[in-house]
Amino acid sequence: MSILKRIQDIVLANVNEVLDKIENPVCMVKHYIREMENEILQAEKALSRQMVIKKKHEMLIEETEAAIAKRDRQAKLAVETGEDHIAKLALQDKLLLEKKLEEYRKQHETIKQQTVSLGDQVKKMKEKHRELKNRQLVLLSRANAAQSMKKLQSFLSTVDAESVTKEFARLEERVLMMEIEANARRGTQGIDLGIESRFAEQAIQDEVEKELEKLKAKQAVSENKQ
Missing domain, CATH: 1.20.5 (Single alpha-helices involved in coiled-coils or other helix-helix interfaces)
Structure with missing residues (x-):
């Protein structure tokens, strides 16, 4: 056998060994679980930020509703006192606030839907994570049993x-x-x-x-x- 052929055989053997390790099912499942745990962590952070945004919009809506009610009272009071110019300014501000309120409510509805959707995704990811953890235990048990059987068969094959x-x-x-x-x-x-x-x-x-x-x-x- 030539030196080049021997080197080629050694390289191929090392590559196959590395591939076998890479394709180890237990290692692959652990890798998938780690990736999923990282994704769950990122999703939980995004959900937390989404909850904060949702809460801020709810506070903004409440503040805008309060400002509209205030402008409405100011307009009525100005009309009662015959101050039409102040009444117009109050009504103008009220109309602008009502338009903003409508926009805030639309945004809030979108944010609420996004929050619910993201929460559902996090819940599904956690359920999948629990399922994979349970399957990991079963797979680990099967892999250990298979490895033990393999070693036993190897031992028996070498014993006279x-x-x-x-x-x-x-x-x-x-x-x-x-x-x-x-x-x-x-x-x-x-x-x-x-x-x-x-x-x-x-x-x-x-x-x-x-x-x-x-x-x-x-x-x-x-x-x-x-």
């Missing part, structure tokens, strides 16, 4: 079952011999103790006989003197 069986048989035979030796040693110790005990008893009996003979001899001497 016949050699292992013979080795176990040899070990069992060795343990059996060890047990036999231990039992034999224990039995021998028992026999030795029995022999020693008998010898000790015989020695005592011999001493007793000797003492008895001494007593008899003394008794005989005493009787002869009498």
Whole structure:
């Protein structure tokens, strides 16, 4: 094999290994979940800003309605006092405010719809996120089981079952011999103790006989003197 061919094979092997890692389903799911969590975070920030804008428009509408009511009272008061010029100015301002109010209300309706839509999107994204998290647990369990099975199959394929069986048989035979030796040693110790005990008893009996003979001899001497 040429050097260039070997280099090509090594490069291809490394590329395939990298691709396998990239296509790891557990890693891919984690990547998708991280992306979704980031999207949810951004969507929640946008929803928060939208709620602030909606609240500001509601306050603007309330302020404009209050200003219209005020101009209306001013116009009526000017008419009552015969100040038509002031009444016209108040009415003119009132009409401008009413046009602004109409525009504010249209904007508020649009903002409200956008807020509801964005809130629904955030809710759906969170539900999808929970679903993916649950599926991730299942996928992780399946991947671990598959990996364990793969390792087990790889181990079994490299193990010579016949050699292992013979080795176990040899070990069992060795343990059996060890047990036999231990039992034999224990039995021998028992026999030795029995022999020693008998010898000790015989020695005592011999001493007793000797003492008895001494007593008899003394008794005989005493009787002869009498």
